[in-house]
Amino acid sequence: MSDRVHRTAAVLAVGDEIVRGEKLDTNSSWISARLTDRGIEVVEHATLADDQDAIARAIGDLCGRVDLVIITGGLGPTPDDLTRAAIAQAVNRQLIEDKDALDTIRTWFERSGHPMPELNRVQALKPEGAAHLDNPLGTAPGLHLPGDDRRSDVFCLPGPPREMKPMFASCVAPALNPPPDHSITTRLIHTVGLGESSVAERLGALMDRDRNPVVGTTASGGIVTCRLRQTGENALATLDDLEREVRHRLGLYVFGSGEQTIQSTVLDLLRERRMTLAVVESCTGGGLGATLTTVPGSSDVFLGGWITYSDRMKRRQVRVPTAVIESDGEVSRACAEAMAVGGLAESGASACVAITGIAGPGGGTDDKPVGTVWICVAIAGEEARAKLDARRFCFPSDRAGVRRVSVIWALAMLRLSLLPDSGSSGLALACEQESARSVAPAPPPA
Amino acid sequence: MSDRVHRTAAVLAVGDEIVRGEKLDTNSSWISARLTDRGIEVVEHATLADDQDAIARAIGDLCGRVDLVIITGGLGPTPDDLTRAAIAQAVNRQLIEDKDALDTIRTWFERSGHPMPELNRVQALKPEGAAHLDNPLGTAPGLHLPGDDRRSDVFCLPGPPREMKPMFASCVAPALNPPPDHSITTRLIHTVGLGESSVAERLGALMDRDRNPVVGTTASGGIVTCRLRQTGENALATLDDLEREVRHRLGLYVFGSGEQTIQSTVLDLLRERRMTLAVVESCTGGGLGATLTTVPGSSDVFLGGWITYSDRMKRRQVRVPTAVIESDGEVSRACAEAMAVGGLAESGASACVAITGIAGPGGGTDDKPVGTVWICVAIAGEEARAKLDARRFCFPSDRAGVRRVSVIWALAMLRLSLLPDSGSSGLALACEQESARSVAPAPPPA
Numbered sequence: 001m002s003d004r005v006h007r008t009a010a011v012l013a014v015g016d017e018i019v020r021g022e023k024l025d026t027n028s029s030w031i032s033a034r035l036t037d038r039g040i041e042v043v044e045h046a047t048l049a050d051d052q053d054a055i056a057r058a059i060g061d062l063c064g065r066v067d068l069v070i071i072t073g074g075l076g077p078t079p080d081d082l083t084r085a086a087i088a089q090a091v092n093r094q095l096i097e098d099k100d101a102l103d104t105i106r107t108w109f110e111r112s113g114h115p116m117p118e119l120n121r122v123q124a125l126k127p128e129g130a131a132h133l134d135n136p137l138g139t140a141p142g143l144h145l146p147g148d149d150r151r152s153d154v155f156c157l158p159g160p161p162r163e164m165k166p167m168f169a170s171c172v173a174p175a176l177n178p179p180p181d182h183s184i185t186t187r188l189i190h191t192v193g194l195g196e197s198s199v200a201e202r203l204g205a206l207m208d209r210d211r212n213p214v215v216g217t218t219a220s221g222g223i224v225t226c227r228l229r230q231t232g233e234n235a236l237a238t239l240d241d242l243e244r245e246v247r248h249r250l251g252l253y254v255f256g257s258g259e260q261t262i263q264s265t266v267l268d269l270l271r272e273r274r275m276t277l278a279v280v281e282s283c284t285g286g287g288l289g290a291t292l293t294t295v296p297g298s299s300d301v302f303l304g305g306w307i308t309y310s311d312r313m314k315r316r317q318v319r320v321p322t323a324v325i326e327s328d329g330e331v332s333r334a335c336a337e338a339m340a341v342g343g344l345a346e347s348g349a350s351a352c353v354a355i356t357g358i359a360g361p362g363g364g365t366d367d368k369p370v371g372t373v374w375i376c377v378a379i380a381g382e383e384a385r386a387k388l389d390a391r392r393f394c395f396p397s398d399r400a401g402v403r404r405v406s407v408i409w410a411l412a413m414l415r416l417s418l419l420p421d422s423g424s425s426g427l428a429l430a431c432e433q434e435s436a437r438s439v440a441p442a443p444p445p446a
Numbered sequence: 447m448s449d450r451v452h453r454t455a456a457v458l459a460v461g462d463e464i465v466r467g468e469k470l471d472t473n474s475s476w477i478s479a480r481l482t483d484r485g486i487e488v489v490e491h492a493t494l495a496d497d498q499d500a501i502a503r504a505i506g507d508l509c510g511r512v513d514l515v516i517i518t519g520g521l522g523p524t525p526d527d528l529t530r531a532a533i534a535q536a537v538n539r540q541l542i543e544d545k546d547a548l549d550t551i552r553t554w555f556e557r558s559g560h561p562m563p564e565l566n567r568v569q570a571l572k573p574e575g576a577a578h579l580d581n582p583l584g585t586a587p588g589l590h591l592p593g594d595d596r597r598s599d600v601f602c603l604p605g606p607p608r609e610m611k612p613m614f615a616s617c618v619a620p621a622l623n624p625p626p627d628h629s630i631t632t633r634l635i636h637t638v639g640l641g642e643s644s645v646a647e648r649l650g651a652l653m654d655r656d657r658n659p660v661v662g663t664t665a666s667g668g669i670v671t672c673r674l675r676q677t678g679e680n681a682l683a684t685l686d687d688l689e690r691e692v693r694h695r696l697g698l699y700v701f702g703s704g705e706q707t708i709q710s711t712v713l714d715l716l717r718e719r720r721m722t723l724a725v726v727e728s729c730t731g732g733g734l735g736a737t738l739t740t741v742p743g744s745s746d747v748f749l750g751g752w753i754t755y756s757d758r759m760k761r762r763q764v765r766v767p768t769a770v771i772e773s774d775g776e777v778s779r780a781c782a783e784a785m786a787v788g789g790l791a792e793s794g795a796s797a798c799v800a801i802t803g804i805a806g807p808g809g810g811t812d813d814k815p816v817g818t819v820w821i822c823v824a825i826a827g828e829e830a831r832a833k834l835d836a837r838r839f840c841f842p843s844d845r846a847g848v849r850r851v852s853v854i855w856a857l858a859m860l861r862l863s864l865l866p867d868s869g870s871s872g873l874a875l876a877c878e879q880e881s882a883r884s885v886a887p888a889p890p891p892a
Binding site for chain 1: 459461462463464465466467468469470471472474475476477478479480481482488489490491492493494495496497500504522523524525526554557558559560563564565566582583585606608612662664673725727729730731732733734735736738739740742743744745748749750751752753754755756758759762763792793794805806807808845846849
C-alpha cells in the first residue's frame with residue numbers, strides 16, 4: 001500500500017451490457033456514497049465497453065488525475081473479461097500467474113464438487129506488482145495495484161454486487177486514506193410546497209458555489225431537498241448554524257431532514273396526536289394510500305380508504321350527494337369536500353384526505369384544464385363537525401406528473417393542517433390557485 | 447443539424463448528487479439502450495460533478511472521439527446548474543439569451559398562476575450556434591449544438607427522467623443518423639409469471655451471444671422482457687420467425703410486446719369483454735389501483751375499490767366476516783376470497799381482485815413469513831355466483847419488492863382468468879405455493 005493520501009477518486013465500471021444500457025450499473029453509485037462518507041471527493045464515474053485499449057486508456061488517464069481509482073467488472077473467466085489485461089497495459093507491466101490465487105480458485109470449485117474449468121485459470125493472472133484480493137463469494141479475485149507519486153492507487157473488484165460489496169468492506173475500506181483536513185460532512189433538509197427556484201431565491205447567497213459550507217438543491221416529484229455540505233474541520237457546529245439559517249429562510253416549507261420522507265413525517269405527526277387517517281382518491285387511483293404504506297408500521301395510523309374512480313363509487317361508498325356531482329361536477333371544491341367528509345364518517349378516522357382532478361391526457365375543459373386538481377383535508381372536530389381545508393391546484397405536467405405531485409401536495413396539506421401554528425394552514429403552496437377553509441357537519445356513520 | 451453519421455456515441459450525466467452516490471443515474475442506461483437499438487455504438491458513459499471546468503474538459507475530449515454526445519442534467523435554474531456554461535466553454539462560444547425560450551419559460555409559469563422567478567432567466571441562455579429543444583414538462587429547455595467535421599453533435603437534456611424521456615423521443619431520436627450498413631432492429635416481448643432464469647431455460651440456445659438475431663432478457667419488478675435484436679438487412683422477416691419461436695417456447699406467459707404493459711393488456715381484455723373491474727387492497731395499500739390508472743382511459747373499465755388496510759375496513763366496507771378474520775387471520779385464503787367477493791358485490795363490477803399479505807419488515811410468523819401474500823380474482827358468474835381463483839405466494843424480497851411484485855402477479859392472475867383457454871388459469875406462477883379455484887355466492891349488494 002502506498003502512503004498516498006486519497007483526496008480525489010474516480011470509479012470505473014466495465015462491461016458491454018452496462019455501456020449498452022442492457023444492465024444498470026449500481027456499483028459506481030454505491031462505492032461513491034461510501035467514499036464520500038469518508039471524506040474522499042469522487043470527481044468522476046466512467047463506464048466502458050469490453051475493449052482492452054479503451055479501458056487501458058481510461059485507467060492511464062485517471063491514474064494521473066486522481067489519487068484513487070476503483071474499478072468494477074471484467075474479472076470473469078471469459079474472453080470478454082479484459083480488466084486484468086487492461087490494467088497491465090495501462091501501467092506497462094507483465095501479466096503473471098499467482099499460484100496462491102490459482103489454488104484458491106481450484107479449492108473454490110472443489111468445494112462445489114466440480115473440477116476447475118481451464119477457462120477459469122486466467123482469473124489467477126495479475127499485473128506484476130499487484131496483489132490479489134480474496135473473494136469469498138465467487139471465483140474472481142480482486143486486484144490492488146499500489147500507486148506511487150505519479151500514479152494513483154488502483155483497486156479492482158468483481159461486477160456482481162453481492163461479491164463486490166463484502167470485498168469493498170474487507171479489502172478496500174481498510175486501505176482508504178482520506179485527507180485528515182478534508183472530511184466532508186453532508187446534511188439533507190427536505191421541503192415541500194415550493195418550486196426549486198423559489199427555494200433557491202430564499203436561500204440566495206447561501207448557494208454560492210465558492211462557499212464552505214455550501215448549499216445545493218435537488219427537486220424530485222414535488223419535494224425540493226437542500227444538501228448542506230461542509231468540507232474540513234468543525235463541520236458539525238458550522239452545519240448546525242447553516243441548518244438553522246436554512247430552516248429560518250424556508251420556514252414551514254421544511255418538513256424533515258436526512259432519511260425522513262413527507263409520508264413518514266405526516267404519519268409521525270398523526271401518531272403523536274393519537275390520530276388516525278383515511279383517504280378518498282379519484283385521479284390518483286390509490287397512489288396516496290400506496291405512498292403512505294411504503295412506511296413500515298403505517299398500519300397503526302393509516303386505516304385505509306377508497307378509490308372512488310367512478311362517480312358511482314363516490315356516491316355509494318362515501319355518499320357524495322348526486323346533486324353535488326350534477327351541479328359542480330366530480331372535479332370541484334364541493335365534491336372534494338364531500339369525499340373527505342364522507343370518508344371521515346365512513347372510516348371513523350380522525351383525519352381524511354380527498355383528491356379529485358383531471359390527470360389527462362383527455363378530459364380537460366377551458367375552465368378545468370388538464371392538471372386541475374382539488375384536494376381537501378378534513379379533520380374531525382367537536383360535535384361531529386369537521387374542519388375542512390380545500391385547495392385547487394393546476395399542475396403543468398403530464399398524467400404521471402399530475403398524479404405524483406397531487407399525492408405529495410395532499411401530504412403537504414395534511415401536514416400543514418396538523419402543525420400547531422394555527423396560521424400555518426394559510427401557507428400558499430406552489431401551483432395553488434384557490435383556497436377555502438370551512439367547517440362542515442360530518443354525516444353520521446352508516 | 448450536421449449530416450455527420452453517428453457510428454459512435456458517449457453519454458454524460460452531470461450532478462454532484464450522482465457522482466457522490468446520493469442519487470442513482472438511470473438516464474445514461476436508458477439513453478444507451480435506445481441508441482444501441484438504433485445501431486449506434488455507445489462507447490462510454492461519464493458522470494461528472496457540478497464543476498464547469500471538469501464538464502467542459504470532458505465534453506471537449508469526447509467531442510473529438512465520438513460522433514454523438516448526449517448530456518443529461520445541469521440545466522436547472524440554480525447556481526449549481528452549469529452545463530450550459532460548460533458547453534459554451536468547451537466549444538469556445540458565448541452564452542446568449544434566447545428570446546423565444548424566455549417567453550416559453552414565462553408562459554410555463556403563468557400557466558401555473560405564478561410570475562417567473564428572475565432565477566429562471568438563465569434557463570433561456572444557450573451557446574451561440576446552439577438551438578433550444580422544447581420541454582413540455584418543465585422549465586428547462588434542452589440544447590442541441592450541431593457538430594462539424596472536427597466535432598460531434600451534442601445534445602443536452604434535463605436530468606429528471608420524466609422530462610428527459612419525452613424530449614429524447616421528440617427531439618433527439620428523429621435527429622439520429624446511424625450508419626446504414628449497421629442497422630439494428632429490436633423487438634420486445636413481455637412475459638409475466640416466470641422468473642428470469644426460467645425464461646432463459648425455455649429460450650436455451652436462442653440466447654447464445656454470437657447469434658444474429660440474438661435474444662437477451664431483462665427483468666424488472668416481476669416482468670421479464672425478451673429483447674430480440676437483429677443486425678443487418680432483412681431483419682423483419684428473420685425477427686418474425688424468431689418472435690414466433692420465442693412466443694411458442696414461452697406460451698401463455700407472454701402477455702404483450704413493444705409498448706404494452708401488463709395493466710394496459712388486462713384493461714384491453716376487460717374492455718373487449720365489456721367487463722368492469724374493482725380492487726380490494728391490503729398490503730399493497732392502493733398500488734394495484736394506482737398501477738391500473740396509469741393507463742389513460744382506464745376509467746371506462748376500472749370503477750375503483752377499497753384500501754382495506756385495517757381489519758375494521760375489511761369488515762365494514764367489504765363485509766369480510768369477523769369469524770374469518772378471527773379463525774383464519776387477515777392473511778389467508780378465506781380472507782382474500784371474502785375481500786374479492788365483497789368487493790364484487792359492493793362495487794357492482796364484473797371482476798374484482800383482492801390482495802392481502804405480509805410486506806414486512808415485521809409481522810412475519812413461522813407459517814406466514816414476510817413475503818406471504820394471498821391474491822384472489824373473483825369473476826361474476828350466473829345467478830350472482832362468482833368464480834374464484836385464489837393463490838398463495840411467498841415473495842423473497844423486501845417491503846417494496848413484495849408490494850411491487852404482488853401488484854404485477856395480481857394483474858397476471860386476472861389476465862389468466864380472462865383468457866379464452868379455460869385451462870390457462872391452471873398455469874403456475876413463479877413464487878406460487880398454493881392454489882384454490884372455487885365458486886362462491888356473492889352477498890347481495892348493500
